[in-house]
Amino acid sequence: MVEPADTIYVGGDIVTMDRAAPRAQALAVRAGRITAVGDRADVVAAHHGGATEVVDLDGAVLLPGFIDPHSHYINSLSVANQVNVFAPPAGPGADVAAIIAALTAFRDRHPIPAGDMLVAYGYDDTMMPGGRTLSKDDLDVDFPDTPVLVGHVSMHGAVLNSAAMRMFGISADTITPPGGVIVRKDGSDEPDGLVMETAFLPIFAAMPKPTPAQEVEWSRAGQMLYAAAGITTAHEGASHAADIALMQRAAAGGATLIDVVAYPFILDLDEILQSNPPETFGRYVNRLKLGGVKVTLDGSPQGRTAYFTTPYRVEGPDGQPNWRGELPFSQDTVNGWFKQVYDLDLPLDIHANGDAAIDVALAAHSFAAADDLGRARRIVMVHSQFVRRDQLARFVEYKIIPSFFTEHAFYFGDAHIHLRGREQADFLSPMRAAIDAGLRPTNHTDFVVTPLDQMFLLWTAVNRVSRGGAVLGADQRITPWEALEAITVNAAAQYGEESRKGALRPGMLADLVVLEQNPLTVDPEAIKDIAVVETIKEGQTVYRA
Structure with missing residues (x-):
């Protein structure tokens, strides 16, 4: 005898993401799992009981x-x-003045205690009118004593004011490390404010953490930020040892609204393995x-730190001519990292934006x-922004999963x-x-590089329109169904969870999202x-608009 469902959903489009049966009229849930999907009359007749709640989607x-393939x-x-x-x-960051205004308004609403740091995120130097970029001098005017760090939109650097530079020990005497960027004032060694890549790593590791x-x-x-975007599985894309420990403590303490998948950073791997041996991964x-495990090979194309085989059309971030970006590590070092991870039989996520960085990864x-x-092996080439066609063929041969970042078409396409x-x-x-080519790509926001907004993510994959209205590669547009696959069934496969997530079939987890309209049937321009309306994790509502 079939036990009655806890909940049956009816009265709206049910999109299963199962190509064999893409639509249904009803879905039943019991004890956090889907027990039936199909015709309304059949599902209700077989699964409705005295305590069953019938939810009318009312056209939703x-x-x-x-499933979030990559964010932070x-x-x-x-x-x-x-x-x-x-x-x-x-x-609000349309220009330098607007950024300063946002910082001062925040300070006025939230006074900064002495010794604490004011942190911002999302600074995009490519959007500054006339190339007038943010500097430490701009920040020092209103923040002479409070340390201020304005994170670059790439998440690979930040602009620091003088107080923050003193906090992190950066001065005219600081030597720029290999693969790093410390922009200097013209004609001197005095830092201008922007610090990126390997020069930024120690700063990022020392950022304030919650008590x-x-x-x-x-x-x-x-x-809840993820749940509000309809996400039931989140990604932590470059976890230091302290981050892993924090997440584990918080999860044990009750921070369990949704699933979180974390990828320890290669430079912290040995330390993390001491408390988390390989056999504990994947559970x-x-x-x-x-x-x-996560390996980062280059920077960001919009920050001019992605590594290419051909030069940028402009100088490097510190005025370097014929600039192609740099590989912060030797090929031998990267080979050793890959070998370590493969010998441990662990999946690997590889940050690679430029085609030269992808060449390095393929060689490794x-x-x-x-x-x-x-x-x-569940090897993921994260971003793969400027992959070449010949490299895609190698992805097929090597069973490498590309996780793309189509929001770049809008946010940074003109740049x-x-x-x-x-x-x-x-x-x-x-x-x-x-x-x-036969690949099953995923697609991501790289939050906080771009906002958590899965509908906007779908829109960029389907439309590929820039901020300025340019269409970037109309021949690379995909259908709304394919765009949904990239954040459901394909993303589940990226994590090795395709038997329990990503589609609506009996036996799968009841991880669900309710949308006000169907992205498969609205005008493609309206998807964003x-x-x-609602996000449900294993049968329980975790977010309702």
């Missing part, structure tokens, strides 16, 4: 909960205490699991996987045309070419305007 749309969940813990300086429409009393509260607030404990794979190049030229910009995050 039910889909699998969205750890940053969500502190975003509520930081200043949004994204360029419009994501934030033990705040960890659960901040973690739940961060998870959820309090809705947190270590998914694999060839070295580390020489015994079986095409074995399915990419300027920095890299039209031909390369048109092949940015080439999802159409990847799908046609669809609102999330």
